[in-house]
Amino acid sequence: MSNKAVSYAGPGKVEVIDTPYPEFELKDGPGVNPANIGRKVHHGVILKTIATNICGSDQHMVRGRTTAPEGLVLGHEITGEVVEVGRDVEFLKVGDVVSVPFNISCGRCRNCKEGQTGICLNVNPDRPGSAYGYVDMGGWVGGQAEYVLVPYADWNALKFPDRDQAMEKILDLTMLSDIFPTGFHGAVGAGVGLGSTVYVAGAGPVGLAAATSAHLLGAATVIVGDLNADRLAQARSFGCETVDVSLGDPGEQIAQILGTPEVDCGIDAVGFEARGHGHDAGKEQPATVLNSLMEITRAGGSLGIPGLYVTGDPGASDEAAKAGSLSMRFGLGFAKSHTFVTGQCPVMKYHRGLMQAILSDKVNIAANVNATAISLDDAPKGYAAFDEGAAQKFVLDPHGLISSN
Ligand SMILES: NC(=O)c1ccc[n+]([C@@H]2O[C@H](COP(=O)([O-])OP(=O)(O)OC[C@H]3O[C@@H](n4cnc5c(N)ncnc54)[C@H](O)[C@@H]3O)[C@@H](O)[C@H]2O)c1
Ligand SMILES: [Zn+2]
Ligand SMILES: [Zn+2]
DSSP states (O other): OOOEEEEEOSTTOEEEEEOOOOOSEEOOOTTOOGGGTTEEOTTOEEEEEEEEEOOHHHHHHHTTOSOOOTTOBOOOOEEEEEEEEOTTOOSOOTTOEEEEOSBOOOSSSHHHHTTOGGGOSSSOSSSSOOBTTOTTSOOOOOSSBSEEEESSHHHHOEEOSOHHHHHHTHHHHGGGGTHHHHHHHHHHHTTOOTTOEEEEEOOSHHHHHHHHHHHHTTOSEEEEEESOHHHHHHHHTTTOEEEEGGGSOHHHHHHHHHSSSOEEEEEEOSOTTOBOSGGGGGSBOTTHHHHHHHHHEEEEEEEEOOSOOOSOOTTOSSHHHHTTOOOOOHHHHHHTTOEEEOSSOOGGGTHHHHHHHHHTTSOOHHHHTTEEEEOGGGHHHHHHHHHTTOSOEEEEOTTSTTTTO
16 A cells, blocks of 8 residues: 655655555654654554644744654644554444544553543653654654554544534534644633633634634633734634734733723733734744733633743744743743643543534534645645645645545
8 A cells, every 4th residue: 555645854845755554563764762663553543534734833843943853744633534443443443534633642641541641651752742743752653644543543533423424524523633622722721711801812723723712612702813914804704803913012902902901811822933022023032922921811810821832942043942941921920820721732631522512513613714625735835825824724635535525
């Protein structure tokens, strides 16, 4: 069997390559942790990929802002059909259509047992937590490919109840592998509930998913900030208020909307590649969003921080940030008794509930993030457009199953 995949080809570049068809064993390859080479995966399934999305998290690698090696097969947002089951898989069957959490987790360790699947202890020899196709995450091969291996499959995969129904809603359901649960986790972490006022920094797909989630959770007003006009228009398309941070710090514009420069809940859907505000909008200032969220979130409030922060950034503008140290005004957070919720989203906590919300027409996540299906061969174009700030979430369609739907 042949296989094609999207791989990282050096800063600013991805290419579509021929790559081995998966086996029930983790083989050596770019980015594979030596301690994971030869690991047997009889608990895995092989998926024929139906949908696999390009993510802002991939962009950090493709922009050369991580230590990702060239040749790394990308892709952690995976939805597919089971075409082979490993010897130790009990419940999944060939033909099942499933969503795969981007976090790989074992279901056996202390953290998995406590629902913290984003920091599983058994899948990544480098550190707790793992993902497909990602630097320092153990070396599990990415899913922006025709076929992909999913370990601990009975535990990880979420089976859709009905194949035809799933294919009808595939552009919504594909968001369950990452951004919808991640945005939801951001909103839950920020304490969003009935009547909350919410500020979401970032109108990329994660920010828009967080805003969607805030609406689902009953927020009174959801304000989304960015410096990208098209993305702000996308946020307004589903009932969000917006703030253009290129005009200045968000507080003043929030006051124009709410009558006070303060919100109940703050969400960072930007991460370490944050731009400054106002005159500094052209410059990267990695702590801007964290500092401004402390400024505008009410005392006693929480900050949900799905935006990604790294322990090493070769492209950082200053020495401290190269080691992941940011100039955070932490004293302000202390003074206001803020709670900070960070880290990988434990997708499994939310994916079933959000699937039900999609299947029962309670939410239109695909429309809200402007999901756009493209072929695997067009992945380099999709990456380039996303990097330029297109107000779109690109969904790769490796077998043409979405376009023929
Ligand atoms: N924690 C997790 O589990 C998890 C999962 C998925 C993605 N992420 C992270 O979430 C972040 C967002 O992902 P995405 O796919 O939406 O990325 P994206 O790059 O498409 O979106 C980020 C947006 O932030 C905007 N921005 C930059 N500086 C800003 C500022 N100061 N204020 C407001 N907006 C600003 C950019 O213009 C851009 O539109 C990334 O860091 C990604 O790695 C984390
Ligand atoms: Zn992602
Ligand atoms: Zn585990």
